[in-house]
Amino acid sequence: MSDSDVPEDDRARAGEYVLGLMAPDEAAVFADRLSRDAALSALVLRWQEDFAVLAEEIDEVAPPARVRRRIEARLFDDTRTPWWIAPGVMGLLAATLALVLVLSPITTGVRPPDEPLYHADLAGDSGTLILAAGYDGETGELYVEPYRAPDAGTAHELWLIAGDDAPVSLGLLPAEEPARLAIAAPLAEALEGGVLAISVEPPTGSPTGAPTGPVIATGEVTTL
Numbered sequence: 001m002s003d004s005d006v007p008e009d010d011r012a013r014a015g016e017y018v019l020g021l022m023a024p025d026e027a028a029v030f031a032d033r034l035s036r037d038a039a040l041s042a043l044v045l046r047w048q049e050d051f052a053v054l055a056e057e058i059d060e061v062a063p064p065a066r067v068r069r070r071i072e073a074r075l076f077d078d079t080r081t082p083w084w085i086a087p088g089v090m091g092l093l094a095a096t097l098a099l100v101l102v103l104s105p106i107t108t109g110v111r112p113p114d115e116p117l118y119h120a121d122l123a124g125d126s127g128t129l130i131l132a133a134g135y136d137g138e139t140g141e142l143y144v145e146p147y148r149a150p151d152a153g154t155a156h157e158l159w160l161i162a163g164d165d166a167p168v169s170l171g172l173l174p175a176e177e178p179a180r181l182a183i184a185a186p187l188a189e190a191l192e193g194g195v196l197a198i199s200v201e202p203p204t205g206s207p208t209g210a211p212t213g214p215v216i217a218t219g220e221v222t223t224l
Contacts, residue, residue: 014043018047112143112178115137116135117135118221119134119222120133123217123218124217130198130217131196132145132147135221140188143179143180144174144178144181145178146178150175154213155173155200157199157211158172158173159197159198161197162190162193163194167197170187191221194220197215197219198215199212199213199215199216
């Protein structure tokens with residue numbers, strides 16, 4: 001049986017299936033048919049190949065955070081920890097979304113904000129992620145998730161650099177577990193367009209009110 005022998009309705013439904021336009025229960029029934037219908041299965045494969053070629057011609061585009069949240073809500077159940085750290089797109093034609101990072105399950109009870117106003121990924125010179133942060137406008141707290149613990153006898157201190165102003169300490173970072181740092185209102189207003197930086201300091205923090213050790217990571221604060 002060739003593609004032309006597949007009923008017209010099924011040919012259209014195969015396209016809907018590949019694009020993810022079917023309701024979950026409808027897609028499950030259609031998927032079951034694929035295991036028993038070789039011609040229909042071959043048609044679905046051809047749809048996938050055609051869309052893949054078209055998607056290669058589309059430049060990568062970072063979607064608005066609200067779009068990503070809607071897609072994630074459809075892909076995962078409500079028990080999954082919401083993720084808003086550094087999304088990426090591999091091609092938008094078939095609404096294909098790939099996440100560069102996936103938030104690991106939080107076991108400490110400290111959860112990231114569902115609707116962060118600002119976000120920053122802090123990476124070192126090698127590009128290695130050291131910290132992810134998101135500002136919760138409802139609580140006035142900066143959620144931080146460290147990816148690198150400080151060396152023994154040292155601490156990591158977080159700084160906000162707004163324009164040409166001197167760095168302002170936002171506090172010492174937790175060694176390994178996610179945490180929330182209370183941010184005063186004036187500093188919260190300065191987050192937009194600012195830069196976050198991490199310096200290596202003594203265990204009790206900088207003794208001078210300014211970074212004294214090497215700055216190991218920086219990241220721009222972006223609006224979501």
